[in-house]
Amino acid sequence: TTLGQARPVVGSHLRVGEGLLPTSAPPPQLLHVAIVCAGHNSSRDLNTLVKSVLFYRKNPLHFHLVTDAVARNILEMLFHTWMVPAVGVSFYDLEELKPQVSWIPNKHYSGLYGLMKLVLPGALPPDLARVIVLDTDVTFASDIAELWALFAHFSDKQVIGLVENQSDWYLGNLWRNHRPWPALGRGFNTGVILLRLGRLRQAGWGQMWTLTATRELLTLPATSLADQDIFNAVIKEHPGLVQPLPCVWNVQLSDHTLAERCYSEASDLKVIHWNSPKxxxxxxxxxxxxxxxxxxxxxxxxxxxxxxxxxxPSPPPPGTEQLQRALAQLDEEDACFEFRQQQLTVHRVHISFLPHEPLPPRPHDVTLVAQLSMDRLQMLEALCRHWPGPMSLALYLTDAEAQQFLRFVEASAVLSARQDVAYHVVYREGPLYPVNQLRNVALAQALTPYVFLSDIDFLPAYSLYDYLRWGGGTRRTPGKYVVARETSGPHLVLCPLLLRRYHEWPRGHAPTDYARWREAQTPYRVQWAADYEPYVVVPRDCPRYDPRFVGFGWNKVAHIVELDAQEYELLVLPEAFTIHLPHAPSLDISRFRSSPAYRDCLQALKDEFHQDLSRHYGDAALKYLTALQQPPGPA
Known part of the structure; x- marks a missing residue:
């Protein structure tokens, strides 16, 4: 069937006993899938592969992921926030497995990681009997249970299921003096593998492939196709181990393949293998x-x-039951229902969406933290020119927009040249912009001791990064005014906000005392006031933003209140400033301005915030209650 014909009805539920399913139907079998994944780009490929598998699947799945530290960090967060029912994930450390294959010279572009499938029988749990092994560059066009069902065709001695290689590579006739590794006929492609792990272990698989590789490397300089060369050399010597699979389960797309001989209609295929760098x-x-x-x-x-x-029936993903209870308690007739629903929404998060190479954190270093949506992408290049230091940016995007963003960065000489900018995609869901959830994602991924909490529509002064790191432009100890060791409590450094609209909302910025700042030669302290929303530099472990504030209004103000409640001292630096860039109003700002109900809901969230503040900080929070009497201000 075509993709459109096979699309399931999302959100529909069939209950046993209603004539739709037999009451005696056995539960679907748990299927196990193993994948080797390393680095940022491979993690993005795996995300696409998993979506294709989940689209068609009707069975519970368990993914066994062999990863490096980068991929594990990304994929743990992705699966944790995806919260897909009947999906389990286990991780295995590539570093621990490397010594088993690092002795093998390999010319394939996958490097050492391309050899890791050889060690899976020993790395996976000893009680796991069968597993499907996939490359990250495959796409499913059918239910993976159909592939699993092919295990039933194995004889007692067959332990490896593979599709024949669809090129002439192993025939050795592609060019003069071409010397491939030994293979049975055309050989087999290892982009899709069925492994009977128990019997492989009994057959002594580890010793078998090691001896074969050692022998072949006496006359061959290296593997050209990584694990595939060694699998084929073993099968050449022990042909009874392999069960050939129908070619539609691994249609190999590269310029030198004969994939078109494998099927009569494109819709017949089951798995597409993009086994070409092109x-x-x-x-x-x-x-x-x-x-x-x-x-x-x-x-x-x-x-x-x-x-x-x-x-x-399967146990829900961790956190699902508590979340479902909270959602069930919401009143859909409540005028603020969408606010309360949005703050409970768990967004899928793909951290480190693009490759980046952060420098080792230096003393007093500062990361700029901000969030944005698709309509603010054009501001990224200017920000990168103004801030030469590390950045952690959360982007609120759909899956399709994430790909547009990827192409945008690749096409930009300014953005593609920066290796110290970490982009974290938070996938869009719900009607309101989850501004504080986005800020928290970006803040959690900052690696430096200090963070500059900004917004995407503000440009820091060109000198601000060095100014903050090197003590406010003095010859004193680097970072002195950030660290503020001469004070007793935690510290805030305020970056005055210069903008044309200052007089439209003086309450938000008046405490900074701009007249004094223009003349200041040394840092000076200021006091918190209601609706104060300065842009600040704080230690990385500062309080997180309150996720209840979504859409427009009071989201940043609430964070400053929390900082003040924890007795952060407010310090204004001379010569430090950031500039607001004019832009069209967002949808949430327009709703705030035009809808009394929107403003009423924001006031209700403020009331609840102050109640929680009082419960947490007691009498110390009384001074903030005066803010309840004021109209809600900007973000």
Missing amino acids: KLRVKNKHVEYFRNLYLTFLEYDGNLLRRELFGC
């Missing part, structure tokens, strides 16, 4: 079909895959 530019008469299928899952809304499985 990806979507390979030559194939059906390449448009394949490209469209791949792009569909690349941009598919992963939130739609959170559906429960039909007739498959």
Whole structure:
């Protein structure tokens, strides 16, 4: 079937006993999938692969992910926030497994990671009997349970299921003096593998492939196709180990393949394998079909895959039950229902969406932290020119917008040259902008001792980064005014906000005392006041933003209140400033200005915030209650 024909009805539920499912139907079998994944780009590929698997699947799944530290950090957060029912994930450390394959010279672009599938039988749990092994560059076009069902065709001695290689590589006739590793005929491709782990272990798989590789490397300088060369050399010597799989389960797309002989209609295929660095530019008469299928899952809304499985009772993902109880307690007739629902929404988060190489944190170093949506992308280049230091940015995007953002960065000489900017995609869901949740994502990923909490529509002075790191422009100890060791409590450094609209909202910025700042030669302290919303530099472990504030209004003000309640001292630096860039009003600002109900809901959130503040800080929070009597201010 085509993708459109196979699309499930998201959100529908079938109950046993209503004539739709037999009451005696056995629960679907748990299927196990192993994938080796390292680095930022491979993590993005895995995200697309998983979406294609989840789209068609009808069974509970458990993913066994062999990762480096970068990929594990990304994928742990992604799966934790995805909250897909009937999906489990286990991680295995690549560093611990490296010594088993690091002795093998390998010319394949995947490097050492391309050899890791060889050690899976020993790395995976000893009680795991069967597993499907996948490359990250495959896309499913059918239910993975159909692939699992092919285990039933194995004989007692067959332990490895593979699709024949769809190129002439192992025939050795591609160019003069071409010497491939030994293989059975055309050999087999290892982008999709069925492994009977128990019997592989009994057969002594580890010793088997090690001896074969050692022998072949006496006459061959290195592997060219990583693990695939060694799998094929073993199968050449022990052909009874392999169960050939139908070729539609690994249609290999590269310029030198004969994939078109494998199927009569493009819709017959089951798995597309983009086994070429050229990806979507390979030559194939059906390449448009394949490209469209791949792009569909690349941009598919992963939130739609959170559906429960039909007739498959399974424990909910961690945190789901508590969340469902909280959602069930909401009153849909409440005028502020969408505010309360939005603050409970768990957004999928893909941290470190693009490769970045942060420098080792230096004493007193500062990361700029901000958040943005698609309509603010044009501000990134100017920000990168003004702030040469590290940045942690949270972007609120759909799956499709995330791909547009990727292309935007790749096409920008300014953005693509920066290796110290970390972009974290928070996938869009719900009607209101979750501004404080976005800030918290970016703040949590900052690596330096201090953070400059800014917004995307503010440009710091060109000198601000060095000024903050090196003690406010003096010859004193680097970072002195950030650290403020001469004071007893935690410290805030305020960056005055210079903008044309200052007189429209003086309450938000008047305590900074701009007249004094213009003449100041040394830092000076100021006092908190209601609705004060300065832009600040604080230690990385500062309080997080209150996620109840979504949309427009009081989200940053509440954070300053929390900082003041924890007795942070407010210090204004001379010569430090940031400039507001004019832009069209957001949808949430327009709603705030035009809707009395919107403003009433914001006031209700302020009331609840002050109540929680009083419960947490007691009498110390009494001074903040005066803010309840004031009209709600900006963010």
